[in-house]
Amino acid sequence: MLRVAGFTAAGLLALLTLGTLVVVALHAGGTARLIVSDWAAIRFTLTQAVVSAVLSVGIAIPMARALSRRQFVGRGLLITLLGAPFILPVIVAVLGLLAVFGRTGILNQFLGFWGAAPISIYGFSGVVLAHVFFNLPLATRLILQGWGRVPAERFRLAAQLGMGSSAIFRHLEWPMLRTVVPGILVTVFLLCLTSFAVALTLGGGPKATTVELAIYQALRFDFDLPKAALLAMAQFGLCAIAAFVAWSVARPEVRDIALDRPVDRWDSAALSARLGDFLVLSLGAAFLILPLAMISLNGLPHLLDLPQSVFSAAIRSVIVALSAAGLTVFLGLPLAFTIIRSRRVGGLIEASAYLALAASPMVMGTGLFLLLFAWINPAEIALPLTALVNATLSLPFCLRAILPAIRTVEGRYGRLAQSxxxxGFGYFRLILWPNIRPAVGFSAGLTAALSMGDLGVVALFADPDQATLPLVLYRLMSAYKIGAASGAGLLLLGLSLGLFWIFDRGGRLNAAT
Amino acid sequence: MLQLDNVVIRQQDFSLRANWSVNAGRKVAIIGPSGGGKSTLLAAIAGFVAVSDGRIIADSRDITALPPGARPISLLFQDHNLFAHLSLGDNVALGLSPRLKLSPDQWRKVSESLATVGLEGMEARKPATLSGGQQSRAALARILLMSRPVVLMDEPFSALGPAMKAEMLDLVMKTLGQTKATLLMVTHDPNDAIRLGDQTILLDDGVANAPVDTQTLFADPPAALKAYLG
Incomplete structure (x- = not known):
């Protein structure tokens, strides 16, 4: 029973990732060729991803170091906040960044006051800025875990040997960074590679178009199916190479270890070190908090007089998010069991589930479009498709939470329960479920938040009369209805974080562990 | 009665043979060097490790092919005997009903069993709120309640201090002694074998020897036991 469900889930996953790819490949042949602007898109995609990854990780290193060795009021809150951008709807973050760095943002007002030339957030720099906003916190958390893994005895030994900051860096920190940083670099690179909404809102034009955006334009505006398919193949090639590199370099695990308290060390009391850490932390925190604060500040006055279309879109979005969350759990749980229980194919299924990490929403969307449009107008089932694709794209993250939880229970209680x-179901209900509920709640919350903020698949398929909240928000922004956009942005922010919180909290409530 | 009929357990480059039987109600210690296969032997009897050859007979039934839960055997591990998220009452009750569907009469038996091991009225407590000794007692309560004819213990109380361990062994003898259960207990401490005071199985060079009277064995230890005792 469980086995059948597991293989069904694996089959569905294969259909969505590999099946759509085959369809895309079949359509990519023929007369379509990559022209100059397409190559420009590929070049732009690669360049911005490299720069975003290097900048994010480069800034994350001093920030993680400061966090690892300083104790201050609000440290825990700041670390929690570092997890927020991951579930933040892209369009909301862009809105916040515009309020700070945009043409009429607070930074340009400040510069104008001193008579300096205004800066522009659109184009390459804007895309990179947004990517750093999303990935700097992620990279900081991952590197912070690296610091947490250096045994406390090492720092004691270093102190006993009279090592200064530079010696500690050479003997303790550099070796740690060398093992941790490459994996994080590739991960951030991969995430920036499939960026769509950022390019849609802050990029665009011949100079700042990503491949994902080019696919969208080929499909949605030119209705050039062979071209869209060819671009999708190119995108898949890029992602596959990056994913392969990521897989072979290292896989950073998203785990909460040693984040709760700073490392004891004895080299960081110098005034220059303290000043440096203070500067890094305040700038980093401001960069993270200001855009979010601006959304709340600008949105609050408009929250009550939002147009009716925004509320109906919000309801549609919540339904999509809940469906996606349910789908992930119903796909993910049997899948996780099959991975653990089936020795022969478990590893294969696990590897292919992680493949979805390299699957781009646009490639999957293009494949589904090509597959479906012969029979049905994809716009008619835009919302179910959005839920399905988002559930699939969230699966790798969810498996990373659920698999270790199940493995722990099996290792600890498997034999005892058997004896x-x-x-069967009794084992699931009495032993497994109470122990994995927090992981399942987290997964459902993550999926709900990610689908709530999705502005990719839905843009590809949806008609104006069935738009989701992010799509409505994008249209309000394009029409320069800034007030309504701010209100809708705050609503979207609240709904995304709220959904995540409810699921995550519900999973932990009265939980066993 | 528990009988191992020409049993061979093979794992990679390791093999263990056993050909003997233990009568009902005997309390048998299993001793031998580390890596000698003590735990593997128990795992095979319990059904976690398949035997390559021979038959295992318990309670006059051939159980060689039965899954662990269907064998007339209960087990006490070194730790993790209790599910941390379930109350003591539920933990013990699992011994009667794997789905926790118990009649009022059965719940009364759960309470009685807890009282027998000195944990009266602690049904609602979570394992984490108990001391190590109390956790061992709760696990023993479940074994008593399951009242299966064969009980296997794998270094059951080695995480406890010497005095507490002796106390637990005495409690095992007192409670299990009243039943007709056969006990096989793996231990690395010869004193445990002496404290059980019945029979001992010595593992040596890939063979689990037939059980012999513990006093006789220690009075005139064979070379292998001498080497182990040091």
Missing amino acids: MGVT
């Missing part, structure tokens, strides 16, 4: 005849 008492506690098997």
